[in-house]
Amino acid sequence: TAILHWAESWVSHDVAFRLLAEMRVALFRKLDQLAPAYLVRRRTGDLVSMATQDVETVEYFFAHIVAPAFVAIAVPVGVLVILGVYGWPLAVSALPFLAVTAVSPLVARGRVDRLGSRSREKLAEMNSHCIDTMQGLHEVVAYNMGRHRRSEFMEMANHYAEVRVPFFRELTLQKIYMELVTGLGGLIVAIVGSSLVLSGSLDAGLLPLLTLLTMSAFLPISEISTVGRLLADTIGSTRRIYAVQLEPVLITDGEVDEVKRTVIGLDRVEFSYDFTASRALDDVMFAIEQGRTVALVGPSGSGKTTTAHLIMRFWDPQAGEVDLGGQDLRDYVLSDLRENLALVAQDTYLFNTTLRENLLIARPDASEDQISAAVESAGLSGFVETLPEGLNTVVGERGAQLSGGQRQRIAIGRAFLKDAPILVLDEATSHLDAVNEQMVRGALDRLASDRTTLVIAHRLSTVMTADVIVVMDRGRVMESGTHTELLERGGLYAQLVSHQLSGAGRAEGRA
Ligand SMILES: Nc1ncnc2c1ncn2[C@@H]1O[C@H](COP(=O)(O)OP(=O)(O)OP(=O)(O)O)[C@@H](O)[C@H]1O
Ligand SMILES: [Mg+2]
Secondary structure (H helix, E strand, O other): OHHHHHHHHHHHHHHHHHHHHHHHHHHHHHHHHHOOHHHHHOOHHHHHHHHHHHHHHHHHHHHHHHHHHHHHHHHHHHHHHHHHHHOHHHHHHHHHHHHHHHHHHHHHHHHHHHHHHHHHHHHHHHHHHHHHHHHOHHHHHHOOOHHHHHHHHHHHHHHHHHHHHHHHHHHHHHHHHHHHHHHHHHHHHHHHHHHHHHOOOOOOOHHHHHHHHHHHHHHHHHHHHHOHHHHHHHHHHHHHHHHHHHOOOOOOOOOEOOOOOOOEEEEEEEEOOOOOOOOOEEEEEEEEOOOOEEEEEOOOOOOHHHHHHHHOOOOOOOEEEEEEOOEEHHHEOHHHHHHOEEEEOOOOOOOOOEHHHHHHOOOOOOOHHHHHHHHHHOOOHHHHHHOOOHHHOEOOHHHOOOOHHHHHHHHHHHHHHHOOOEEEEEOOOOOOOHHHHHHHHHHHHHHHHOOEEEEEOOOHHHHOOOOEEEEEEOOEEEEEEOHHHHHHHOOHHHHHHHHHHOOHHHOOOOO
16 A cells, blocks of 8 residues: 555646646636736735635645545455455445445535635635735825724634634544444454354454454545545635636637737727726727827826727727727737737836846847836936946835836836837826926937827826827717817816916816
8 A cells, every 4th residue: 555655646746736837827827818807806815815725725636635535446445355255244244334434525525615615715815805905004004004904804814713613623523433434344344254253154363354454444435534624625726716717708819910000099989897887988089190199188087097908908898999000909919919009007017026127028038228228218227326236126016115206217118118119108207206207208209209109198288299189078088189279179178278277287186
């Protein structure tokens, strides 16, 4: 048995870890396809625990249960055969006990399963709460939420304990029960064996050996029930992973792999985020000619970022279409489409790695010269010089060691580095001080000059020079035209301008 056990664990671990890696990659790929729409609805902690723990649990299952299960079947069958050879009554009398041992974990499984699934859920809840707290630490401290968050966490921990305790109680009961059955099985073989010895059909010397052999057959089977806990956990985990795999992919690849012209058109676009009743975009229509700049302005919440995200194809519209070079965005191969787009987002995410790596995500094969050119254009060179390790400085998780303006300039640096023919700038200079803004804006203007560009800005001084200004309000396009045209028209744009000039705009809605 020892050799069998060793071989079994060697083989099964190898298989299990390969399986594990594949499951993680598959999960990751799936999440990549679902992003970002799906991720908005899920808590980060949930997904993290899925990609790490849940997958791990499933591995454990394959390494520690599947193969032992094989042993658990092979050993008892072997023992029964041997018993049968020495006297069929022995085999017959041991059989019911073995059968009971094999079947009872299955019977008890329902309860254990349920408790296992629940405890997994509780654990994931605790995880997300913890991650949420860590990420919002500034808010937690500033608003004195520490105690409140802590008591919430305590409550979750207690809930977890509440499902965990009955779970183990159940398992202990099962174990006791198993030991009882094992003992009785040995006893019955000993009794039946003795009667065989008395009737002379069995060698007396063999009886103790056969009894021990019988009892050893119970061990592998009951092992299975002690790993019943794992089985239950595994089912919970598998269910959660499977649920993600079943999630329909909303943003799918098309066939067209070449963007011929970079003219963008939105045609009667309607869009709402699936869990809100009101429309984020309603009948939106405008075009950006090749090489031109269109500015999007409007009050907060009017749908500007949403429009930009639709152009990036983070989402698809529910009605109407967004097209590029006369083709619906849905017709393009996603990776080819995104090659053509550079986004400076309203809030920039930086990875916990060096400044250089953070810039390089825009173009992994950039040369040193290209990197320094991008750093220069984004107005970062002065800042980089003050860093002891320059571009090799680690920026901290989410770029925590940088100021808002520095983070934003890194985002702009990425756009310079990517050098894509279409540029989407969402509040790209909103965090910059006057000096920096002027410098970066000069560089951005140069970048935008021969590219198809969408600029979103609250500061109207930024958008005045655009070829066309599109004014949005509550998801609708209210008016569009050049700065002068719109001023003459005396509509919403003229209002926004006069508000901002009088300084009132800063107080309300920052037009
Ligand atoms: N992920 C989301 N899920 C649900 N609703 C959203 C989501 N993002 C935005 N919204 C809603 O859609 C509407 C438009 O939001 P959007 O971010 O496009 O506004 P915006 O014009 O960019 O505003 P701001 O100037 O403040 O950046 C808002 O009412 C907002 O609440
Ligand atoms: Mg926005």
